[in-house]
Amino acid sequence: DTGVSQDPRHKITKRGQNVTFRCDPISEHNRLYWYRQTLGQGPEFLTYFQNEAQLEKSRLLSDRFSAERPKGSFSTLEIQRTEQGDSAMYLCASGGPSGSYNEQFFGPGTRLTVL
Amino acid sequence: DQQVKQNSPSLSVQEGRISILNCDYTNSMFDYFLWYKKYPAEGPTFLISISSIKDKNEDGRFTVFLNKSAKHLSLHIVPSQPGDSAVYFCAASAYGGATNKLIFGTGTLLAVQP
Numbered sequence: 001d002t003g004v005s006q007d008p009r010h011k012i013t014k015r016g017q018n019v020t021f022r023c024d025p026i027s028e029h030n031r032l033y034w035y036r037q038t039l040g041q042g043p044e045f046l047t048y049f050q051n052e053a054q055l056e057k058s059r060l061l062s063d064r065f066s067a068e069r070p071k072g073s074f075s076t077l078e079i080q081r082t083e084q085g086d087s088a089m090y091l092c093a094s095g096g097p098s099g100s101y102n103e104q105f106f107g108p109g110t111r112l113t114v115l
Numbered sequence: 116d117q118q119v120k121q122n123s124p125s126l127s128v129q130e131g132r133i134s135i136l137n138c139d140y141t142n143s144m145f146d147y148f149l150w151y152k153k154y155p156a157e158g159p160t161f162l163i164s165i166s167s168i169k170d171k172n173e174d175g176r177f178t179v180f181l182n183k184s185a186k187h188l189s190l191h192i193v194p195s196q197p198g199d200s201a202v203y204f205c206a207a208s209a210y211g212g213a214t215n216k217l218i219f220g221t222g223t224l225l226a227v228q229p
Contacts, residue, residue, distance in 0.1 A: 004158070006158075031215070033214075033216065033217075035217075040221065041221055041222075042119075042204050042206070042219030042220050042221050042222055043159065043204070043217070043219050044219070045216040045217065045218070048214040048216055050214075055214060056214045056216065091158055091159070093158075093217075095215065103149060103161045103164055104149075104161070104215075104217060105161060106151075106158035106159045106160070106161075107158050108156075108157055108158045109156075109157070109158045111156070
């Protein structure tokens with residue numbers, strides 16, 4: 001399977017705990033995005049990587065959130081001291097070379113529930 | 116502010132008929148538009164896109180129309196099939212932005228009745 005993969009698919013945690021999600025993009029894609037989707041809304045942009053460089057972060061990404069993409073391959077999104085408001089679907093997407101009109105291809109998402 | 120709007124939360128059509136999903140945007144900097152389809156518990160699946168230099172793009176049963184003066188686009192599905200039942204999201208990006216991040220609407224739930 002050469003699509004975008006995400007792990008885990010589901011995560012249930014207690015308020016105050018830290019969680020980490022992983023995204024493996026399509027191998028030849030150098031652009032990687034994280035989005036968050038809550039019930040009744042469309043996905044909302046969180047952050048963008050071009051290769052290993054994090055080039056943009058949304059205002060939605062509070063200082064409890066951190067994302068990395070070491071070596072420009074897979075990416076991780078960590079949420080520290082989770083809050084109930086963090087409950088959402090976290091989506092990763094990848095796209096081809098920057099500077100061109102390219103679609104973004106999404107993974108299956110990680111569903112986070114904070115109790 | 117909602118820069119991309121899908122004002123119809125749901126749409127029901129009969130199998131074989133045309134489905135028309137609508138989307139409006141407010142940001143005149145948007146110049147690339149995409150439609151995604153999403154099933155429950157899955158990520159969005161890319162369907163079709165259009166750049167602002169075109170007013171129509173067709174791919175099989177799916178056609179997207181863009182009216183830049185009205186800041187409006189629509190997705191036509193002909194003929195509609197029960198397997199098309201899903202949530203459809205309209206998304207837009209500004210090519211001049213370095214990230215090409217997507218701004219999504221809130222989605223329209225399409226139900227195709229057999």
